[in-house]
Amino acid sequence: MIAASRERRLSVRALVAVVTTLLLAAALAHGLPAASATAAENARSATDRSAEARSATARSQRWVGGWGTAMTPPGLSGYSATGFADRTLRMVERLTAGGSAVRLRLSNAYGTSPLDLGAVTVARRAKGAAVEPGSSRTVRFGGQRSTTVPAGAEAVSDPVPLSTKADTDLVVSVHLPTATGPTTWHPWAKQTNYLSGTGAGDHTGDVSGAAFGEKTTSWFFLDGVDVLAHRAKGTVVAFGDSITEGGVTANDSNRRWTDELGRRLAARPGGQRLSVVNKGIGGNRVLTDAGTQGQGNRNLGNSAESRFARDALEQTRVSDIIVLEGTNDLGSDAGVHPGTPLTADQLIAGLGRLAQRAHAAGLRVHGGTITPNGKLTARGERMREDVNRWIRTSGAFDTVVDFDAALRDPADPHRMLPAYDGGDTVHPNDAGLRVMARTVDLSALGRG
Template sequence: MRRALVAALLVFPLSILSGCGSGLPAGTRWVAAWGAAMQGTAAGPHGPLPGDRAIDQTLRLIAPLTAGGDHVRVRLSNVYGASGARFQSITVAVRSHGAALMPATVQPVTFQGSRSVTLAPGSEATSDPVALALGAGQDLAVSLYVRGSSPVATLHVSQPTTSYFTAPGAGDATGDTGGQRFARASRLVPWLTAVDVLSREERGALVALGDSLTDGAGLPPDRDARWTDQLAARLQSLPSGRREAVVNEGIAGDSLTLAHSIPSGADRFARDVLGQSGANEVVLALGIEDVAAGVSAAAIEQAMLAIVRQSRKDGVRVYAATLVPAALAASERQVRLALNRWIRMSPSFDGVIDLDAALRDPLHRERLAPRYDSGDHVDPNAAGVRAIARVAAAALAGRG
């Protein structure tokens, strides 16, 4: 159960908090505490938003935080938009339950001092800092009021945490604390791509770049059931200074190299990983979709090495995950095995998270172990997810 901490306003001049590093109070840094990888409209249906538009309505988006701090800021994205997205009013607050908020925590959000903001096509914007004390494990509610009509072309289509929308034409409900006006539940996350906290306790952020295994396909909603959620809980149990936020940048169906309706991991790496505040480690958990599409082991290896080179320039450590068993043709199974051997032996990575060894059936190595199989023979069940979190935590345990 999430801690119901009452947030308190803290007094700091906002001018000293607006930067990403210099000028911050001693011992603090901006760290990404939540993220959602953005996709284009073609990625899936958007039932609560008829015609893929928000029309004079408020979206209350719920972000479970993996780190705490005394200030917060949000990043909005319109990277796939062909027209501008205008928000007349935005608030943040600690979520109580459902769409309800803890009333004393509701705070307005500004962008360069303005309550409204318009995102140009292809752009992102980070808010001014908001003084709000938050703890790891709390849910931040970000309420966006769209005045008029804005196409929803940038979103995450399958977030495991339920968010809430008012009906079209309902107007500005950003200050509604009871939540009764938010009658539409959804797992869509339009426009909100990151939440940062100003932290004194985090060493940085670990970013998980992955596919459905990371995105949480098939897992029950609202239970913090993804392996990244469970890893975050483990890392938050460490002493102050060794704790680390975990940011999930998984997209179901994503690949490392293939460009289609979903942006490839290679194409989105700079934005979704290196662009996260305080990112200092990445778990690279992509490749099985490439193998299934006939991409060679050599091509996948080169794409991974390109990511390693980009990471080194930014001082980001790279942990590679081996590919779990899947329903593959015989030739594709050989590619998966060859790629896993290379990952285990390559000196290029800072560590290996051996998901294949952890999840495969010891008697049938091209299958998931029955105790970890969700039933589709591809995605793990809850026990399999716990096994992934254990293996990831063990791989990270020896880092400096």
């Protein structure tokens, strides 16, 4: 394809050159001004400029992470435990970057059997489960309309031409023709997604949402959407726990601090150079797997250390990682999550290993200080202060994002400012999440 395109450009240039020569010869033979020859030369210059512009546009487009979430093992009950058979999932994703094409990543990381993907489509969202007419595109995998993902593996789609914009919704519809068994999923999506009826068949091509009579606030199998973006330089990965995942913000509001950070980046002069993907998992801990204990059908994910490669280092064109973890490690001291109480030195060592791994991969990593937590014991609070002191002063991170200083109450630094408290003394409200996004120094992102 590339060779054929090049040959066509050469043929056009050759033809223009021949016309130019003939016109110039005719003009000279009749003693006339060579204006016609000059016009032909101008035509050739315009052709060259057009070819160069197309080439420059292609070079300026790069794949970046337009949206992402972090996958967890199946829970103990619900759809993650039972799976789906002959149903269509219609899932909504808010992009932090737009472009001219998309590609999907669908994961069977925690599956125990092969995952059959039937028809898959992608479209711009209209409202609810409905998609924008004319925007639906068929997704292919190696040129095929369906594929099977082995247990423990991931499928990456072919590029799909589709124009998208930052801070708008994309809709991915997946028909699951055979029984999936327990699913790879993200429990707390903070986003309404849709299911067709049992045994309803393939509704991936539907424009309306009439077939999608059931709702869920989880994502299943889909863990990333890449965007072929203009002027994009890289992807910022927000790696953390429930405060990064969305906390107490309302479903469908798109007010996570990562959403706000994406808007800040998009509003910069000269256009968006960086996208943001959210790899937060509620209840996640640095050093130990949280499992499903105490949360029923919710799974709190594998440890930050065990998932760091997949959810951070291996993301599409990642340039920066913002790490905000540790709250739940401290919480184990208060019985919030099960597990043996840790020491500050153990938690510091774990965070330090994450920073070292990011640097070894040639990436910039930014340390987020652990935010005020009204549920900590006195011992847990002392640990939080010790860990934050290390984050600020050790030099382990390229920069420090001082979320703690931004959210704490000056009159009581152990607690969150009431104006930012989401009501549980742990999770920031929407105002607090906006403050978190503004705490990130944009000039520190995407260097190099």
